[in-house]
Amino acid sequence: MRHFFFLLIFLSFSNVIIAQEEIVNSVYFEFDKYNLDEKQANTVVNFIKTIDSTRIESVQIYGYCDDRGKESYNFKLSNNRASVIQKKLIASGIKNKIIVTIEGKGRVLIDDDIIENLPEVRSKNRRVDVVINMRPLPKIQMPGMFDMIQKKHVVGDRIFLGDVIFEKGSSKLNVKAKNDLEKMAKALLKYKTLQFEIQGHVCCTPPYHKEAIDRDTKKRQLSTNRAKTVYTFFVTKKIDKIRMTHKGYGNAQPLGKEPQYDRRVELVITKI
CATH class of the missing domain: 3.30.1330.60 (OmpA-like domain)
Structure with a gap:
């Protein structure tokens, strides 16, 4: 329990x-x-x-x-x-x-x-x-990266979900992540024209493994499962499926910061 x-x-x-x-x-x-x-x-x-x-x-x-x-x-x-x-x-x-x-x-x-x-x-x-x-993780500040939906975006802008940091080997959401996604869902319902890709990532895998194993499914598809978890959460919050796609990127897009940040999911704007 x-x-x-x-x-x-x-x-x-x-x-x-x-x-x-x-x-x-x-x-x-x-x-x-x-x-x-x-x-x-x-x-x-x-x-x-x-x-x-x-x-x-x-x-x-x-x-x-x-x-x-x-x-x-x-x-x-x-x-x-x-x-x-x-x-x-x-x-x-x-x-x-x-x-x-x-x-x-x-x-x-x-x-x-x-x-x-x-x-x-x-x-x-x-x-x-x-x-x-x-100690708390420092906030990330990078060009083209935001922590919340803005009034004006351009295609390619990235929304970093700062509290959606997964445990190692896990694609399950904890309470803090769910609270962050609740806020994001409300913003997405407000800005209904935005379309986006949900991108899942992993950290700490050896170079010869681009993807990590999900400890629940025992399959090497962790980043995909993380992206799908967020997609499913948004669906339950009435975000139109036609606005969303989801994809796992494995370890191909590290942020170059603390490794925890690479156990993340981002929203990338595809249409405004």
């Missing part, structure tokens, strides 16, 4: 969700344990690999326990859980100096009226939250 928030978003073993400038990874432990098994260790390492280390501003690590046991023991256990995650992050390439908080919070109390699914609730409280605070 995925949970979307604007300022705080949780990431668990199977869910990776990106927020505005904060990412949280929750690692779960067995009852009364603080050692990492192989699966947990791999999860932490894979999580770190998905993060652009140049954008990490600071890291906070908070350990928790369920509501059973003595309070003093739970504080010690939660600290041990936080410490073992700290060591794993450092081993995975995170610099110790940016880890600004390592804290055991002790037990998480449960409301008296919670009876159903009590074991599940407790299992989710036996965790460590790794809070990654990210």
